[in-house]
Amino acid sequence: MKGTVFVLEDDVAISGLIKVSLDMNDISSKTFSTVKDFLYALVSETPDVALLDIMLPDGSGLDVLKYVKEKHPNVCCIMLSALGKEEDKVHGLSLGADDYVSKPFSVLELTARINAALRRNRALNKKLSVGDLEINLDTMEVFLSGNRLELNRKEFELLKYFMKNAGRVLSREELLTEIWGYEQGETRTLDNHVSRLRKLGVHNLETVFGIGYKFTV
Amino acid sequence: MKGTVFVLEDDVAISGLIKVSLDMNDISSKTFSTVKDFLYALVSETPDVALLDIMLPDGSGLDVLKYVKEKHPNVCCIMLSALGKEEDKVHGLSLGADDYVSKPFSVLELTARINAALRRNRALNKKLSVGDLEINLDTMEVFLSGNRLELNRKEFELLKYFMKNAGRVLSREELLTEIWGYEQGETRTLDNHVSRLRKLGVHNLETVFGIGYKFTV
DNA sequence: AAATTATGTTACAATTGTATTACAATCGTT
DNA sequence: AACGATTGTAATACAATTGTAACATAATTT
Numbered sequence A, B: 001m002k003g004t005v006f007v008l009e010d011d012v013a014i015s016g017l018i019k020v021s022l023d024m025n026d027i028s029s030k031t032f033s034t035v036k037d038f039l040y041a042l043v044s045e046t047p048d049v050a051l052l053d054i055m056l057p058d059g060s061g062l063d064v065l066k067y068v069k070e071k072h073p074n075v076c077c078i079m080l081s082a083l084g085k086e087e088d089k090v091h092g093l094s095l096g097a098d099d100y101v102s103k104p105f106s107v108l109e110l111t112a113r114i115n116a117a118l119r120r121n122r123a124l125n126k127k128l129s130v131g132d133l134e135i136n137l138d139t140m141e142v143f144l145s146g147n148r149l150e151l152n153r154k155e156f157e158l159l160k161y162f163m164k165n166a167g168r169v170l171s172r173e174e175l176l177t178e179i180w181g182y183e184q185g186e187t188r189t190l191d192n193h194v195s196r197l198r199k200l201g202v203h204n205l206e207t208v209f210g211i212g213y214k215f216t217v
Numbered sequence C: 001a002a003a004t005t006a007t008g009t010t011a012c013a014a015t016t017g018t019a020t021t022a023c024a025a026t027c028g029t030t
Numbered sequence D: 001a002a003c004g005a006t007t008g009t010a011a012t013a014c015a016a017t018t019g020t021a022a023c024a025t026a027a028t029t030t
Helices: A012-024 A035-046 A060-069 A087-095 A106-120 A155-163 A174-182 A191-197 B012-026 B035-044 B063-069 B084-094 B107-123 B155-164 B172-178 B189-199
Strands: A004-008 A028-032 A049-053 A076-081 A101-104 A127-130 A131-134 A139-146 A147-149 A167-169 A205-209 A214-217 B004-008 B026-033 B050-054 B076-081 B100-102 B127-130 B133-137 B139-144 B147-149 B169-173 B204-209 B212-215
Touching: A004 A012, A012 A028, A028 A101, A049 A060, A060 A076, A060 A087, A087 A191, A101 A106, A106 B172, A106 B189, A127 A155, A131 A155, A131 B133, A131 B189, A155 A174, A155 A191, A155 A214, A155 B133, A167 A174, A174 A191, A174 A214, A191 A205, B004 B012, B004 B035, B012 B026, B012 B063, B012 B107, B026 B035, B035 B063, B050 B063, B050 B107, B076 B172, B100 B107, B127 B155, B133 B155, B147 B189, B155 B172, B169 B172, B172 B189, B172 B212, B189 B204
Parallel strands: A004 A028, A004 A049, A049 A076, A076 A101, B004 B026, B004 B050, B050 B076, B076 B100
Antiparallel strands: A127 A131, A131 A139, A139 A147, A167 A214, A205 A214, B127 B133, B133 B139, B139 B147, B169 B212, B204 B212
């Protein structure tokens, strides 16, 4: 999952289309059709990117933009507007919008811009550390008590998932679907990767017999 | 060529005059008569100096100023305004304008100020260096431990992107969209360019199997 | 304790991804 | 239009990863 996008758009046909495209691109999204719902959702969760329509039934996306930029400056805002409303564009940009897309837009283009925004956002070094392990999501570096470990992609993904869910018991199915995308079927692949991680020195990987594994703190 | 100037001015008589004068002074310029055109041009090219009228048919030069200063802080902005509008002047300077010229102005004086701005701007380092590599964004020169490398445009763009994002793992997807504008599709072009850079001596380009590349420090 | 089931580990093969060369298409000049 | 430079494609060779099979070992159930 590459990030989270909140979509504020009252035309369900449009927001639906966007959602489908984001799903296909492995980007998690939530759609809202009123300013009220949107702001309410912001209380409990902060997305990486906000996609804001300007004309909404209960307010203006420009006001939302202003609010978001004030309260959550790390959220990247992309405005959507009706064709020709160039004054909105200037206004939006001056209020701190990061990008701008005019309707009608190509879903492909929009997705590309969202991807770019997510990338830009990620430029802030994001680290994750649990116990004596520390991983850097940007550089894909892993340190165990300060020493660099060389992991390949699957090993890294798996370790990342373990660390993000440290303490929880993770079933084999969960891991297989999250990391491998397997829906079902029997495989020993997971055991294998766990074994490799252990051999590299990751000691806090407990096996939960009959269920799966647990990354302990 | 001493630099590039973008002129945003809706009176064609004035912008024409400015352009002629700049041409004579070996300064490259592009003129725009609407905010829309101006912002659009900014997407693909960043000038050294922006000359901004304030009253425009589709917006205010002050909004443009704010936007430019935010997104391209190295661009030097000179405001143009009708005589007597002192409040604009104050407002503009508070938004980060570098200089201010009142209409009607002497073309000679304006040109002098632009020259001064270009000189000042040149002083700002437009260099980027990481490890033993140094690139000059103006002249497109590249030095590897002091020795000049000859790169062509794509090689330069790619290296620049790598250096700007040194340390981060850059996916093939990201590089292809950022440098090539590809939205999807499979290509070996990227591998090729990386290979060329390496052959030229750029040694700190790591391949991250299954994902992309990383420019290490 | 034997039988059954689940996991650990190793080695290897299949798969997938990359490097590099040579060449073709394209672009920008003249 | 023709030239040279640049940039993308195809093809080949090569390398890394990752899933599978096989067998060993451990845990659970009977």
